[in-house]
Amino acid sequence: MRMPMIALVAAVGLGTISASTIYSAEPTKATFLVTGLHCPPCTNTVQTSLSRVKGVKSVAVNWNTKNAKIEFDESVLPAQALAAAIDGTPHMMGSGMRYGAWLALKVPSVSDEASGQKAKDALAKVEGVKTVAVYPAQHSLGVLFAGKGTISSQQVIEALAREGIEASNY
Numbered sequence: 506m507r508m509p510m511i512a513l514v515a516a517v518g519l520g521t522i523s524a525s526t527i528y529s530a531e532p533t534k535a536t537f538l539v540t541g542l543h544c545p546p547c548t549n550t551v552q553t554s555l556s557r558v559k560g561v562k563s564v565a566v567n568w569n570t571k572n573a574k575i576e577f578d579e580s581v582l583p584a585q586a587l588a589a590a591i592d593g594t595p596h597m598m599g600s601g602m603r604y605g606a607w608l609a610l611k612v613p614s615v616s617d618e619a620s621g622q623k624a625k626d627a628l629a630k631v632e633g634v635k636t637v638a639v640y641p642a643q644h645s646l647g648v649l650f651a652g653k654g655t656i657s658s659q660q661v662i663e664a665l666a667r668e669g670i671e672a673s674n675y
Contacts, residue, residue, distance in 0.1 A: 530580060532562050535658050536675035537573045538647050539566060539591060540605035547597055551604055554594040558582065572609070584608050585633055585656040588649075607638065607647035608658060609675040612665070617641050627668035631661065645675070 548566040560582030591606035621639030635651035
């Protein structure tokens, strides 16, 4: 048993296989605020579309809250790409309508516009973040990404942490 372990460690060290091949990370659990949900059947449209996307483990879209709770593998499908997948879902009302997706983050320190502005300023430095909405009453943020890209929810959270702002996925 000792020899295969040494060979495995050597293979990782030499870069012939990656550590992520051996150890699978826990899937990310995040909430996206979904715009464009005009009727209950829209939730099924988005849910069915996302369930077919590589990297999505589970998805539940709630008509009442307009939220999509999604479990996904960010090494395959970063949050920005997942938001683009939601945006790209064909709308059941036709091509003139679109769905949109905002990553929802819990940010305990956001309690007013001033503390929200600090978070907005921090995320303005992240290439690929288009807009940040502040929800002081809920101590949360909504992050709208710019198009397709590879920003993960963890990268957004780390950008906030560099400015002393604690955040987590909903």
